Amino acid sequence: MNEPTLEVFGLKKNFPGSIHAVKGVSFEVKKGEFFSILGPNGAGKSTTIKMLTTLIKPTGGNAKIMGFCLKKQAREIRKIVGVSLQTAAIDPGLTGTELVILQSRLFGFSNKMARKRADELIHLVGLEKDAKRPCGTYSGGMQRRLDLALSLVHRPKILFLDEPTAGLDPAGRARLWREIQKLKNEMRTTIVMTTQYLEEADKMSDRICIINGGEIVSMGTPEALKGSCALHKLQISFSSKRDCLKAKKALAEEFPIFQEKLLNMEILTKDTREKLPKILRSLSGLGVFPQDISASSPSLDDVFLQLVSKSKERIKKGGRSNAKAN
Amino acid sequence: MRKLIKDIFFLTRRSLVSTFRNPFTYITNFATSLFFLFVYSAGLSGIVMLPVFEGVNYLSFILPVVIVSSAIGAAAGGGQNLVDDLENGFFSRLILTPISRFAILAGPLLTGMIQLIFQVLLLVLIAVLMGLEITLSGFLMILALSMGLGFAFTTYSAAIALWTKNAGSVQLGTMVFFPLLFMSSTFVPLEMIESSWLRVVAMINPTTYVFEAMRAVLIPGWGVNYLYNGVLIGVMVTLILAGLLLIKAREIFNG
Numbered sequence: 050m051n052e053p054t055l056e057v058f059g060l061k062k063n064f065p066g067s068i069h070a071v072k073g074v075s076f077e078v079k080k081g082e083f084f085s086i087l088g089p090n091g092a093g094k095s096t097t098i099k100m101l102t103t104l105i106k107p108t109g110g111n112a113k114i115m116g117f118c119l120k121k122q123a124r125e126i127r128k129i130v131g132v133s134l135q136t137a138a139i140d141p142g143l144t145g146t147e148l149v150i151l152q153s154r155l156f157g158f159s160n161k162m163a164r165k166r167a168d169e170l171i172h173l174v175g176l177e178k179d180a181k182r183p184c185g186t187y188s189g190g191m192q193r194r195l196d197l198a199l200s201l202v203h204r205p206k207i208l209f210l211d212e213p214t215a216g217l218d219p220a221g222r223a224r225l226w227r228e229i230q231k232l233k234n235e236m237r238t239t240i241v242m243t244t245q246y247l248e249e250a251d252k253m254s255d256r257i258c259i260i261n262g263g264e265i266v267s268m269g270t271p272e273a274l275k276g277s278c279a280l281h282k283l284q285i286s287f288s289s290k291r292d293c294l295k296a297k298k299a300l301a302e303e304f305p306i307f308q309e310k311l312l313n314m315e316i317l318t319k320d321t322r323e324k325l326p327k328i329l330r331s332l333s334g335l336g337v338f339p340q341d342i343s344a345s346s347p348s349l350d351d352v353f354l355q356l357v358s359k360s361k362e363r364i365k366k367g368g369r370s371n372a373k374a375n
Numbered sequence: 376m377r378k379l380i381k382d383i384f385f386l387t388r389r390s391l392v393s394t395f396r397n398p399f400t401y402i403t404n405f406a407t408s409l410f411f412l413f414v415y416s417a418g419l420s421g422i423v424m425l426p427v428f429e430g431v432n433y434l435s436f437i438l439p440v441v442i443v444s445s446a447i448g449a450a451a452g453g454g455q456n457l458v459d460d461l462e463n464g465f466f467s468r469l470i471l472t473p474i475s476r477f478a479i480l481a482g483p484l485l486t487g488m489i490q491l492i493f494q495v496l497l498l499v500l501i502a503v504l505m506g507l508e509i510t511l512s513g514f515l516m517i518l519a520l521s522m523g524l525g526f527a528f529t530t531y532s533a534a535i536a537l538w539t540k541n542a543g544s545v546q547l548g549t550m551v552f553f554p555l556l557f558m559s560s561t562f563v564p565l566e567m568i569e570s571s572w573l574r575v576v577a578m579i580n581p582t583t584y585v586f587e588a589m590r591a592v593l594i595p596g597w598g599v600n601y602l603y604n605g606v607l608i609g610v611m612v613t614l615i616l617a618g619l620l621l622i623k624a625r626e627i628f629n630g
Contacts, residue, residue, distance in 0.1 A: 104467060127473045138464035142393030154385050155472045157378070183396060199468065 053077045054115055054207050054239045055084075055101070061109035062096050070096040072263040073110060078207070078241055083233050085250035085257045086243045093263040094243035095135060098211045101241070102132045115206055128156075131205030135212050137192035138199075141185025145176050145195050148184060149202060156203040170198040174228050190221025194228060201232075208232065210242040214249065226252070281321045283328070285339045286313035292337045299335055300328065312340075382474045386482025387489070390456050394486055400455065404448035405494055412441045412498065416505065419562060431594045438502050439589035440561050442521050443582060445494045447556070450525035451549040453487020454532025461540045480624060484529050491525040492518065513592045520592075520605060524585050527613040534620040537627055559583040584608045 055078040062071040071093040078084040086094050099105045101112055103123040112119040117126050139148055146167050153163035171180045174194040179187060184195055193213060200208060213229065214222040226249075232238050233253060244250050250257045251271045258268040267274060287293040293312055300306065304316045304324070318324045321344045332339060394401065420433035460466040460483060469479045495518055503509065509517075535548040558576045560568070560583050568574040577583050588605025591597045 102471060104470065124473055127471055130471075132468075132471055134464060134467060136464050138466075138468035140389065140393050140460070140465045141463060142396045143389060147389070147392070151385055151389050152468075152472070155382060155469075155474050 052080060053113075054080045054082070055112065055241065057101070057110070057112040059110035060097065060100055060107050060112060062093075062100060062105065063108045069263055071100070071107075074258075074260065074263075074265050075110075076258055076265065076268060078239060081237045081239055082255045083240045083242070083253055085254040086241065086260060087245070087247065087250045087257050088243070088260040089245060092260045094260065095211050096263075097260075098132070098134075098209050098241070098243060102130055102209055103127055104132075128203065129206040131200035131203065131208040133193070133196050133200045133208075133210050133213060135215060137189075137196035139184050139192060139195060142183055144182055145171060145180040145184050145187075145198075148195065149198055152199045152202045158202075166202060170201055173201070173231070174198045175224070188221065190217045190224055193217065193221070193225055197225070197228060205238070207239040207241065210240060212243055212245065214244070214246070229253070281318055282345050283316040283318060283321060283325065284313060284341075284343045284345075285316065285328075286341045287337065288312070288340045295335055296332055296337050296339075299331055303331075304328075379475050379478060382478035383481045383485070386469070386478055387485045390483045390486035391489060394452070394456065394490070400452055401449070401490055401494075404445065404452065405497070407448065408441050408445035408494065408498060409501070411444055412438070412501065412505075415440065415562075422563065425567075431597075432506070432508075434502060434505060434507050435593040436590060437562075438498070438507065438593060439517075439586045440556065441502075442495055442498055442517065442589065443524060443585060444552075444556055445498055446491050446521040446525040447528050447549075447552050449491035449494055450487050450528035451532050451545075451552070452490055453484040453529040454536050454545050454549075455542070456483030456486055457533050458536040458540070458542045458545045459483075461536060462542055476624065480533065480620075484533055487529045488522060488525060491522060495521050507593075509593065516592045516602075517589050520585055520588055520609070523606070523609040523613060524582070527581075527609065527616055530613065530616040530620045534616065534623055537620070537623045555580060555582045560586055581608050581612050 057074060057076050059073040059075050060071060061069075061073045063069050074093075074097060076084075086097065088094050096105070100107045101114070101119065103119070103126055107119070114126050115129055117129070119126060143151070149167035149170050150163045153166045154160070158166060167180075171177055174197055176191060176194060176198070179191060184192060187195065197210075197213070210229070214225055217225065229240070229242075230253060233240060242250075242254075254271055256268065256270055257274055259266045259274070285296070287296065290311055293314060297306060297314055300316065304318060306314055306316055316324075316328070325342075325344070329339075415437045416434050419437065423431055423433045423436070457466075457480070460469070466479070470476075499507070499509065499514055499517070531551075532545055532548055536545050539545070554576075558573060559580045560577055565574065565577060565583065565587075568577055584601065584605040587597070587601035591602040591605075
């Protein structure tokens with residue numbers, strides 16, 4: 050687990066018209082690690098993946114993949130990375146089996162080995178029943194699974210998955226997740242995945258890197274990130290300013306209060322069900338009765354807001370503010 | 376080198392299989408050529424009574440037009456194959472394999488050329504059934520000429536495909552088919568073209584030299600020097616277009 054499979058140093062991409070898609074990101078992925086890059090649309094996730102897989106040239110910075118230099122040894126890198134891009138990259142006229150065989154042959158497998166590999170991979174992604182019909186007739190989820198199989202043909206040392214579940218229905222998403230889980234647990238493949246979904250990154254990443262506007266906002270294990278950002282938002286509003294201030298004073302000791310307006314406040318907590326009765330108890334102890342309470346899970350945008358405000362807060366206080374709940 | 380030939384073989388076979396399973400493109404193209412063959416030979420064959428034709432078989436005169444139209448169509452299909460790969464992302468997948476970049480381009484383009492050979496073969500066979508007289512060497516010459524023209528056209532449409540990565544643009548690009556085919560000595564010999572501007576355009580149009588070269592093969596006594604001009608101009612045009620294609624391809628492959 051120690052030597053880094055992937056090292057990225059200040060990778061940058063400017064597109065014509067001075068759009069700074071990626072503003073210099075640096076990170077490291079260890080052997081066998083599942084590393085997620087989390088961010089909203091346009092954060093620079095796909096651009097980063099495309100640079101790391103030699104599809105586009107970085108404007109600045111560099112990376113090392115298994116010791117190969119991204120700038121100078123693109124050909125070597127192509128032999129050891131597997132990529133599944135945002136849209137399934139398949140020829141709709143060919144059947145699933147034909148495509149995997151073709152891909153294997155292009156990677157230098159003999160005819161016999163290519164057929165064997167096709168059987169293995171079709172089985173791995175669970176497409177046995179549909180392997181004999183043109184993949185243009187597959188559902189979105191099946192196409193993504195076939196695409197995953199294609200990216201695994203040459204047993205890549207590191208696998209890049211660019212939003213593997215984007216645009217899939219819940220069943221398709223769950224299915225694809227199972228296959229990725231298998232890769233992680235059975236093959237111990239090093240995986241770098243991008244996603245917009247927090248829960249997705251949370252579910253199996255060893256580490257998550259959050260990027261926004263082409264920059265890394267935060268990086269760490271899911272636990273550490275969750276510790277630094279609450280996942281649910283409780284909005285409590287009061288009938289008077291006095292009540293609101295009173296409540297804030299009482300609750301601030303135990304909860305991080307994210308945002309407050311004149312008559313309402315927002316509490317960020319990991320577990321609403323556990324915390325809500327506590328909050329209500331302490332409020333009624335004060336003789337303060339909220340006018341309205343609503344609870345919601347935050348969007349990714351909220352997570353960013355929280356992260357940014359959290360990190361500012363941390364600098365101010367000089368330490369971590371909230372205890373790990375659970 | 377063996378790996379390169381193998382990769383080209385795999386990718387051409389894959390492109391052929393994929394095209395064969397979606398027959399609408401080549402059937403449309405072939406049907407258009409057949410339509411031209413029947414309608415032109417049925418409707419226009421009377422003009423061979425004019426003294427300038429010296430009694431040649433009009434079928435021999437018009438067949439080059441039909442062959443060229445079919446060849447251009449098939450060659451455009453090669454560019455279309457490439458743009459399909461670019462649009463559905465398969466091109467990226469191929470770029471990410473360690474195979475030669477040349478093989479990635481060659482596969483879809485060779486498919487267009489193979490289509491072309493089959494179509495020309497079929498058209499000549501049908502023309503023979505309609506009474507055309509042709510020697511084997513004459514047929515091979517015609518095949519070589521149409522392949523040359525097809526190759527030029529396929530590099531042209533492939534260059535558009537790489538430049539724009541857009542199927543609509545490639546189709547728009549193939550519209551040049553009409554001036555190429557019809558602003559030429561299509562229906563009557565060059566010296567019989569009425570308006571002088573059209574005659575000038577026809578003289579600039581490289582297709583004219585391909586028509587005339589094919590006629591030199593099919594019609595005894597038709598100016599043989601046309602044959603040399605046709606080959607020479609074909610080679611030049613092809614080299615220019617292939618150069619453009621390679622420049623753009625390098626740019627894309629280098630990211």
